[in-house]
Amino acid sequence: MTPDPLAEVERVFRAEHGRAVAGLTRVLGDLDRAEDAVAEAFTVAVATWPQRGVPPNPGGWVVTTARNRAVDRLRREAVGAAKLAEVARLQHEPEPVEEGVVRDDQLRLLFTCCHPALAPAARVALTLRLVAGLTTAEIARAALVPEATVAARITRAKHKIRTARIPWRVPAEADLPGRWASVLAVVHAVGTEAHSPAAGAEVSRDDLLEEAVRLARLLLELRPADPEATGLLALLLLTASRRPARVADGAPVPLDRQDRRSWSRPLVEEGQALVRDCLRWGRPGPYQLQAAIAAVHADAPTWAATDWSQVVALYDQLRVVAPSAVVELNRAVAIAELDGPSVGLALVDRLDLDRSPVLHAVRADLLRRLGRDDEACAAYDAALERTANAAEQADLRRRRAGLPGVS
Amino acid sequence: MAQYLLSVVTPGSGTGEHPVPTPEQLEPIMARVAALQSDMREAGVWVFSGGLEAPSTATVLRPADDGGLLTVDGPFAEGKEYLGGLTVIDVADLDAALDWAGRTVAAIGLPIEVRPFAW
Structure with missing residues (x-):
């Protein structure tokens, strides 16, 4: 079976986005130019791959095409000798082939996106956009905020990187501890989005999770035996x-x-x-x-055979070091297994997480187990309203249809 | 190289919550500031620095409706904090500026705002 060519373009660009932007930023010395060039290469791919087929080395094609586009643009803008010299240099700069150069480029991109002078929410949005290649719409649904907010965060962060001169480098060893937590948080966010993509039909986006694993390995290479990176x-x-x-038959399996x-x-x-x-x-x-x-x-x-008391004990530790509504929700699920659904439901109903589809799905399941079917049905509806993921929607409809007296 | 303004964010003393430091309290701070300034000069990053008198000594001029000039006693806006002093440094990038700003915080014990100059 031939894969859908447009889906293939999207897959390749998502997989190659971070590497391409990172490498081009080093060569061009400018994050915005690098990102624009990769976006232009995407447009070319959408126009040509469906007819001519996917090139044999798609990753190399993205970098080469993006670089040629950047050279064209520089040439168009070239008004002085300095820019023309830059064009000449870019045309003759060899592609980096060594693993070390590619790795350092990506660490530089990651540390720049995660700089502490940027707001925490902006770091995550910027990394998902530049390193993982997500669109602002996808980031917005993952972060449970409006798309305009994400777009504004990214624009503001890129403007600050440029005008305040946030440097393009991996911090020195002495500065790493202060920079570490924010980088780990961002890689975790990439993995979370991969686990449950906010939009589209797929249940789990393999390439994003692989990207998160790859970034975590990169960080662990930089600081071996760091407990939190491990x-x-x-x-x-x-x-x-x-x-x-x-996934079974195209539907997510909890x-x-x-x-x-x-x-x-x-x-x-x-x-x-x-x-x-x-x-x-x-x-x-x-x-x-x-x-x-x-x-x-x-x-x-x-x-059923899970050691729930150990799970609850670990959540008890987790809520102390990293308190959040999501941790409370997961703890409530574990407590419902240990002490029964009514105890779990009482904990869930105390949470302020109305925008999360997961909260409403958990409530629905607990209400169903308590035989409160009408309320369970309403909770499934609330969950359905809050997810744009087609596979999750199908699963929620199936669970709702399984309620007695509901068709 | 790029120039950055390091502003000393000083709590207002008008409310009485933050009394003006006594000369005894001020002396060690001024000694640390002088040492830091000489480090900045030695590193070749120092452009300018100075401490400001209290906001109550300020005068604001603004354009008047009749095209003339309006002179008003006092600061432009009464705030919980005011600009207590400033340093201008010329360094490679934000990380270098944040480094010097961190040392300024250590010397003075007050928050420092770091802002790049546009021109």
């Missing part, structure tokens, strides 16, 4: 291990109904080994605790 990589690997079981025999053993084993490293170091943090929770799930042959 925890983050473990968390992403354990999340990725469930991928084969997350954790409680997944066929755990299809979980990827190599990814589970690598993730659990990293969690054991974290336990040995004894310096727990938010990512390590989340990874430990995922490792408890990976140990259980079924949802």
